[in-house]
Amino acid sequence: DAGVIQSPRHEVTEMGQEVTLRCKPISGHDYLFWYRQTMMRGLELLIYFNNNVPIDDSGMPEDRFSAKMPNASFSTLKIQPSEPRDSAVYFCASSFREFGTDTKYFGPGTRLTVL
Amino acid sequence: GQNIDQPTEMTATEGAIVQINCTYQTSGFNGLFWYQQHAGEAPTFLSYNVLDGLEEKGRFSSFLSRSKGYSYLLLKELQMKDSASYLCAVRLYNNNDMRFGAGTRLTVKP
Numbered sequence: 001d002a003g004v005i006q007s008p009r010h011e012v013t014e015m016g017q018e019v020t021l022r023c024k025p026i027s028g029h030d031y032l033f034w035y036r037q038t039m040m041r042g043l044e045l046l047i048y049f050n051n052n053v054p055i056d057d058s059g060m061p062e063d064r065f066s067a068k069m070p071n072a073s074f075s076t077l078k079i080q081p082s083e084p085r086d087s088a089v090y091f092c093a094s095s096f097r098e099f100g101t102d103t104k105y106f107g108p109g110t111r112l113t114v115l
Numbered sequence: 116g117q118n119i120d121q122p123t124e125m126t127a128t129e130g131a132i133v134q135i136n137c138t139y140q141t142s143g144f145n146g147l148f149w150y151q152q153h154a155g156e157a158p159t160f161l162s163y164n165v166l167d168g169l170e171e172k173g174r175f176s177s178f179l180s181r182s183k184g185y186s187y188l189l190l191k192e193l194q195m196k197d198s199a200s201y202l203c204a205v206r207l208y209n210n211n212d213m214r215f216g217a218g219t220r221l222t223v224k225p
Contacts, residue, residue: 004157042215044215045212056212108156
Protein backbone atom coordinates (compact mmCIF):
# COMPACT_ATOMS: atom_id res chain seq x y z
CA ASP A 1 0.00 0.00 0.00
CA ALA A 2 1.28 3.47 -0.81
CA GLY A 3 0.19 4.86 2.53
CA VAL A 4 -1.61 8.16 3.01
CA ILE A 5 -0.90 10.50 0.11
CA GLN A 6 -0.95 14.28 0.43
CA SER A 7 -0.45 17.03 -2.09
CA PRO A 8 1.15 19.41 -2.48
CA ARG A 9 4.13 18.73 -0.22
CA HIS A 10 4.98 22.41 -0.06
CA GLU A 11 2.83 25.45 -0.68
CA VAL A 12 3.86 29.08 -0.56
CA THR A 13 1.14 31.64 -1.07
CA GLU A 14 0.32 35.22 -0.33
CA MET A 15 -2.07 36.44 2.31
CA GLY A 16 -5.64 36.50 1.04
CA GLN A 17 -5.24 33.71 -1.45
CA GLU A 18 -7.21 30.46 -1.39
CA VAL A 19 -5.30 27.32 -0.49
CA THR A 20 -6.48 23.76 -1.11
CA LEU A 21 -4.74 20.77 0.45
CA ARG A 22 -5.49 17.26 -0.74
CA CYS A 23 -5.42 13.84 0.85
CA LYS A 24 -5.90 10.25 -0.27
CA PRO A 25 -6.31 7.89 2.71
CA ILE A 26 -5.20 4.28 2.86
CA SER A 27 -7.65 2.08 0.99
CA GLY A 28 -10.13 0.43 3.35
CA HIS A 29 -9.70 2.95 6.15
CA ASP A 30 -12.98 4.49 7.19
CA TYR A 31 -11.66 7.33 9.37
CA LEU A 32 -9.84 10.36 8.03
CA PHE A 33 -8.30 13.09 10.14
CA TRP A 34 -6.80 16.51 9.39
CA TYR A 35 -4.14 17.78 11.82
CA ARG A 36 -2.11 20.95 11.97
CA GLN A 37 1.35 21.11 13.53
CA THR A 38 3.18 24.24 14.66
CA MET A 39 6.06 24.83 17.03
CA MET A 40 3.84 26.81 19.35
CA ARG A 41 0.80 24.54 19.53
CA GLY A 42 2.14 21.13 18.56
CA LEU A 43 -0.14 18.67 16.76
CA GLU A 44 -3.80 19.71 16.79
CA LEU A 45 -6.82 17.86 15.41
CA LEU A 46 -8.83 20.06 13.06
CA ILE A 47 -11.58 17.75 11.83
CA TYR A 48 -12.28 14.09 11.24
CA PHE A 49 -14.56 12.07 8.99
CA ASN A 50 -16.12 8.64 9.35
CA ASN A 51 -17.34 7.01 6.15
CA ASN A 52 -17.00 10.36 4.38
CA VAL A 53 -19.20 12.17 6.90
CA PRO A 54 -17.71 14.97 9.04
CA ILE A 55 -18.09 13.93 12.67
CA ASP A 56 -16.29 16.60 14.67
CA ASP A 57 -15.06 19.91 13.31
CA SER A 58 -14.66 21.62 16.67
CA GLY A 59 -10.93 21.96 16.05
CA MET A 60 -11.35 24.01 12.89
CA PRO A 61 -9.96 27.45 13.77
CA GLU A 62 -12.60 29.57 12.10
CA ASP A 63 -14.90 29.91 9.14
CA ARG A 64 -11.99 30.46 6.80
CA PHE A 65 -11.30 26.74 7.08
CA SER A 66 -13.47 24.11 5.43
CA ALA A 67 -13.02 20.41 4.69
CA LYS A 68 -14.80 17.98 2.43
CA MET A 69 -14.69 14.28 1.71
CA PRO A 70 -16.68 13.62 -1.46
CA ASN A 71 -15.74 9.93 -1.53
CA ALA A 72 -13.82 7.31 0.42
CA SER A 73 -10.56 7.99 -1.38
CA PHE A 74 -10.29 11.76 -1.35
CA SER A 75 -10.51 14.69 1.02
CA THR A 76 -9.68 18.39 0.81
CA LEU A 77 -8.90 21.07 3.36
CA LYS A 78 -9.48 24.58 2.09
CA ILE A 79 -8.40 27.89 3.59
CA GLN A 80 -10.00 31.01 2.16
CA PRO A 81 -8.70 33.62 2.62
CA SER A 82 -5.33 32.49 3.95
CA GLU A 83 -3.43 34.45 6.61
CA PRO A 84 0.21 34.32 7.77
CA ARG A 85 -0.82 32.68 11.05
CA ASP A 86 -2.08 29.69 9.03
CA SER A 87 1.52 28.80 8.22
CA ALA A 88 2.07 25.28 9.54
CA VAL A 89 2.46 21.68 8.48
CA TYR A 90 -0.89 20.09 7.75
CA PHE A 91 -1.12 16.33 8.17
CA CYS A 92 -3.80 13.99 6.95
CA ALA A 93 -4.14 10.65 8.75
CA SER A 94 -6.40 7.63 8.36
CA SER A 95 -7.36 4.65 10.49
CA PHE A 96 -9.60 1.63 10.29
CA ARG A 97 -11.41 1.22 13.54
CA GLU A 98 -12.55 3.55 16.23
CA PHE A 99 -11.47 1.47 19.17
CA GLY A 100 -8.69 -0.93 19.95
CA THR A 101 -5.05 -0.63 19.16
CA ASP A 102 -5.52 0.44 15.56
CA THR A 103 -3.37 3.43 15.10
CA LYS A 104 -3.50 6.42 12.85
CA TYR A 105 -1.30 6.42 9.78
CA PHE A 106 -0.07 9.85 8.88
CA GLY A 107 0.64 11.24 5.45
CA PRO A 108 3.89 13.10 4.72
CA GLY A 109 2.26 16.47 5.38
CA THR A 110 1.90 19.71 3.47
CA ARG A 111 4.14 22.54 4.61
CA LEU A 112 2.15 25.75 4.10
CA THR A 113 3.76 29.16 4.17
CA VAL A 114 1.53 32.21 3.91
CA LEU A 115 3.46 35.40 3.23
CA GLY B 116 -8.37 21.41 29.96
CA GLN B 117 -6.14 18.62 28.81
CA ASN B 118 -2.47 18.73 29.78
CA ILE B 119 0.19 16.48 28.36
CA ASP B 120 3.73 17.38 29.37
CA GLN B 121 7.05 16.17 28.03
CA PRO B 122 10.56 17.58 28.21
CA THR B 123 11.33 19.79 25.24
CA GLU B 124 14.76 18.46 24.44
CA MET B 125 17.09 15.64 25.46
CA THR B 126 20.58 14.61 24.41
CA ALA B 127 22.15 11.17 24.73
CA THR B 128 25.15 9.24 23.47
CA GLU B 129 25.14 6.53 20.85
CA GLY B 130 24.85 3.09 22.47
CA ALA B 131 23.37 4.47 25.68
CA ILE B 132 19.87 4.24 27.16
CA VAL B 133 17.48 7.18 27.37
CA GLN B 134 14.12 7.56 29.08
CA ILE B 135 11.59 10.12 27.85
CA ASN B 136 8.87 10.93 30.35
CA CYS B 137 5.29 12.00 29.75
CA THR B 138 2.77 13.13 32.35
CA TYR B 139 -0.86 13.76 31.60
CA GLN B 140 -3.97 15.22 33.18
CA THR B 141 -6.94 14.57 30.96
CA SER B 142 -10.70 14.33 31.29
CA GLY B 143 -10.67 10.76 30.02
CA PHE B 144 -8.19 8.00 29.33
CA ASN B 145 -8.42 5.15 26.89
CA GLY B 146 -4.82 4.49 26.02
CA LEU B 147 -1.47 6.18 25.56
CA PHE B 148 0.54 6.21 22.35
CA TRP B 149 4.10 7.08 21.50
CA TYR B 150 4.97 8.33 18.02
CA GLN B 151 8.36 9.04 16.46
CA GLN B 152 8.73 11.97 14.10
CA HIS B 153 11.89 12.68 12.14
CA ALA B 154 12.45 16.24 11.04
CA GLY B 155 10.29 17.09 8.05
CA GLU B 156 8.47 13.79 8.15
CA ALA B 157 5.16 12.44 9.44
CA PRO B 158 4.71 10.88 12.87
CA THR B 159 4.98 7.10 12.89
CA PHE B 160 3.53 4.79 15.51
CA LEU B 161 5.90 3.29 18.09
CA SER B 162 3.91 1.88 20.98
CA TYR B 163 0.59 1.68 22.75
CA ASN B 164 -0.28 1.16 26.43
CA VAL B 165 -3.75 0.89 27.91
CA LEU B 166 -2.98 -1.15 31.06
CA ASP B 167 -0.36 -0.45 33.70
CA GLY B 168 3.02 -1.92 33.10
CA LEU B 169 5.77 -2.26 30.58
CA GLU B 170 5.39 -3.04 26.90
CA GLU B 171 8.60 -4.09 25.17
CA LYS B 172 9.20 -3.98 21.45
CA GLY B 173 12.79 -4.53 20.44
CA ARG B 174 14.99 -1.65 21.51
CA PHE B 175 11.96 0.39 22.54
CA SER B 176 9.83 -0.08 25.66
CA SER B 177 6.95 1.95 27.00
CA PHE B 178 5.64 2.07 30.54
CA LEU B 179 2.33 3.29 31.90
CA SER B 180 1.02 4.11 35.36
CA ARG B 181 -2.59 5.23 35.13
CA SER B 182 -2.88 6.12 38.81
CA LYS B 183 0.05 8.51 38.46
CA GLY B 184 -0.86 9.83 35.01
CA TYR B 185 2.63 8.91 33.88
CA SER B 186 4.32 7.14 31.02
CA TYR B 187 7.84 6.80 29.73
CA LEU B 188 9.47 5.64 26.54
CA LEU B 189 12.75 3.80 27.00
CA LEU B 190 15.18 3.60 24.11
CA LYS B 191 18.09 1.17 24.44
CA GLU B 192 21.28 0.82 22.43
CA LEU B 193 20.76 4.24 20.95
CA GLN B 194 21.61 4.72 17.30
CA MET B 195 22.18 7.94 15.41
CA LYS B 196 18.98 7.34 13.47
CA ASP B 197 17.02 7.58 16.73
CA SER B 198 17.55 11.34 16.64
CA ALA B 199 13.97 12.56 16.24
CA SER B 200 11.04 14.03 18.11
CA TYR B 201 9.00 11.66 20.27
CA LEU B 202 5.34 12.50 20.75
CA CYS B 203 3.24 11.26 23.63
CA ALA B 204 -0.48 11.09 22.84
CA VAL B 205 -3.44 10.28 25.06
CA ARG B 206 -6.60 8.81 23.63
CA LEU B 207 -9.40 10.31 25.66
CA TYR B 208 -12.39 8.18 24.78
CA ASN B 209 -12.00 6.75 21.31
CA ASN B 210 -9.48 6.67 18.52
CA ASN B 211 -10.77 9.96 17.22
CA ASP B 212 -10.14 12.05 20.28
CA MET B 213 -6.40 11.94 20.79
CA ARG B 214 -4.38 14.75 22.30
CA PHE B 215 -0.70 15.07 21.57
CA GLY B 216 2.07 16.43 23.71
CA ALA B 217 4.41 18.99 22.19
CA GLY B 218 7.06 16.33 21.67
CA THR B 219 10.58 15.72 22.96
CA ARG B 220 13.41 16.39 20.54
CA LEU B 221 16.09 13.75 21.11
CA THR B 222 19.59 14.26 19.78
CA VAL B 223 21.91 11.26 19.73
CA LYS B 224 25.60 12.15 19.65
CA PRO B 225 28.52 9.91 18.69
